[in-house]
Amino acid sequence: MTKKNKASQAIGIFDSGVGGLTVTHALVKLLPQENIIYFGDTAHYPYGGKSVAAIQSYSIKIAHMLLQQECKLILIACNTASSVAYDLLKEYIGSKAIVINVIDPLISWIKNECAHKKIGLIGTKQTVSSNIYKRKIDELGKGIQLSSYPTGLLASAIEEFGRHEIVGNLLDVYLAHPSLQNIEALILACTHYPVVKDKIAAFYDHKIEVIDSSAIVAQAVQEELKIANLLNPDGGHRRQFYISDYDYTESFVSGTKLFFDEDINLEHYPLWD
Amino acid sequence: MTKKNKASQAIGIFDSGVGGLTVTHALVKLLPQENIIYFGDTAHYPYGGKSVAAIQSYSIKIAHMLLQQECKLILIACNTASSVAYDLLKEYIGSKAIVINVIDPLISWIKNECAHKKIGLIGTKQTVSSNIYKRKIDELGKGIQLSSYPTGLLASAIEEFGRHEIVGNLLDVYLAHPSLQNIEALILACTHYPVVKDKIAAFYDHKIEVIDSSAIVAQAVQEELKIANLLNPDGGHRRQFYISDYDYTESFVSGTKLFFDEDINLEHYPLWD
Numbered sequence: 232m233t234k235k236n237k238a239s240q241a242i243g244i245f246d247s248g249v250g251g252l253t254v255t256h257a258l259v260k261l262l263p264q265e266n267i268i269y270f271g272d273t274a275h276y277p278y279g280g281k282s283v284a285a286i287q288s289y290s291i292k293i294a295h296m297l298l299q300q301e302c303k304l305i306l307i308a309c310n311t312a313s314s315v316a317y318d319l320l321k322e323y324i325g326s327k328a329i330v331i332n333v334i335d336p337l338i339s340w341i342k343n344e345c346a347h348k349k350i351g352l353i354g355t356k357q358t359v360s361s362n363i364y365k366r367k368i369d370e371l372g373k374g375i376q377l378s379s380y381p382t383g384l385l386a387s388a389i390e391e392f393g394r395h396e397i398v399g400n401l402l403d404v405y406l407a408h409p410s411l412q413n414i415e416a417l418i419l420a421c422t423h424y425p426v427v428k429d430k431i432a433a434f435y436d437h438k439i440e441v442i443d444s445s446a447i448v449a450q451a452v453q454e455e456l457k458i459a460n461l462l463n464p465d466g467g468h469r470r471q472f473y474i475s476d477y478d479y480t481e482s483f484v485s486g487t488k489l490f491f492d493e494d495i496n497l498e499h500y501p502l503w504d
Numbered sequence: 505m506t507k508k509n510k511a512s513q514a515i516g517i518f519d520s521g522v523g524g525l526t527v528t529h530a531l532v533k534l535l536p537q538e539n540i541i542y543f544g545d546t547a548h549y550p551y552g553g554k555s556v557a558a559i560q561s562y563s564i565k566i567a568h569m570l571l572q573q574e575c576k577l578i579l580i581a582c583n584t585a586s587s588v589a590y591d592l593l594k595e596y597i598g599s600k601a602i603v604i605n606v607i608d609p610l611i612s613w614i615k616n617e618c619a620h621k622k623i624g625l626i627g628t629k630q631t632v633s634s635n636i637y638k639r640k641i642d643e644l645g646k647g648i649q650l651s652s653y654p655t656g657l658l659a660s661a662i663e664e665f666g667r668h669e670i671v672g673n674l675l676d677v678y679l680a681h682p683s684l685q686n687i688e689a690l691i692l693a694c695t696h697y698p699v700v701k702d703k704i705a706a707f708y709d710h711k712i713e714v715i716d717s718s719a720i721v722a723q724a725v726q727e728e729l730k731i732a733n734l735l736n737p738d739g740g741h742r743r744q745f746y747i748s749d750y751d752y753t754e755s756f757v758s759g760t761k762l763f764f765d766e767d768i769n770l771e772h773y774p775l776w777d
Binding site for chain 2: 274281284
């Protein structure tokens, strides 16, 4: 395949469900000429409470499918999968595609913006217990103190209730935890959370920085494609959105709008049938 | 196999997770001499938002495993699977084992206790949208009016928070829905919900009957085994608890105690690996 042909290939993005659409939305705003294949593994949603081995095996199977579709870059748009399956996917994919997770771009950003600060983090149980953010932030040697707390139910609550008051109540319970006090910034380590970024900022009286990685990750994708000379020069506009199990309820479809800001057509891709 | 040998075989019970332990607990209290094999499909938990086809395929695979272990009776301890997979499992299992779901015993009970009443129901999205309770209750011809409402997040909230105040807040949001007012009884159509039965009763000022099917289902199992002359006469006490994906977090283990009232040893059974 020539370089030009390869540049027109799609960016493959996957997540455990529809949360990764927040990053996808940031990406299509920044790079509207790119073709996109999105895969939401709704058959196994949520990943946050699953074991490391399970998440790794799901990720490998999805990556294999995205490679078969000749994606030039694979973006792991899920913090849980980024936490426990990135190294494995890098190894598995090798030189066949660029692999980007949602954690490393954020760490680079924090390195420049948060030196000597005390920052908090919220994410799924698995993201927090993997300890990956803490390890990477400690490696920066920038005197950053990180305090993490698992907010297991938050992603599902946002998926069902959007910005309803009950999500605010749940946030109040989680954010009141001692480990999330006296912080100067808070990392949203789950792609669902940007939907309630305003509520989170309000909890802290808008006095701390709420760090949403969507735009930062989109920029990292742009940069990597530029370095590899793989930015799509043409106005291609193929966008496919697959999910592994189709739930036909209205709340699910309206949910996608909450994450992507526009209506999208979800197709069932029976990867596990 | 002789009848006596068959009587000593286990009762197989399955659910999408640990919620089915509430029914299992009622069962071991009523029939302490029975051997039990429990399978919680934590790899696919929660079933409530999955498609009919997905839930059916999971149920078939689990039933096949329980048959291989020579279970004399298979109890579908999950309302969602009972709603959409019971007929299929009956057909698949044939005369190899007795099959019992958590819905029909409750319908029989309602027939005698709730004639001409207006009753409500809460359950997962899939249980409610299957419309199975409504259809079966209408078939009774007892003038019972049923009004159902999906409470999708409640099972996961109970699993994470137990009886914490936030679960009460969530219940307040759900139970305030117009379709659940002016009722004389409320069916808890999910095996997780008995854990917060008191909170639900309190919401209605203890003026309505909150119908928890655990004991009713346990009695149905006893009755079916009696009819088939398959009650275990000996004091066998083999109890195995399997889950398809093991989450090692503490909250999960403490969660099982909430549902079963005593510590149990969960083993990983990699049915999907």
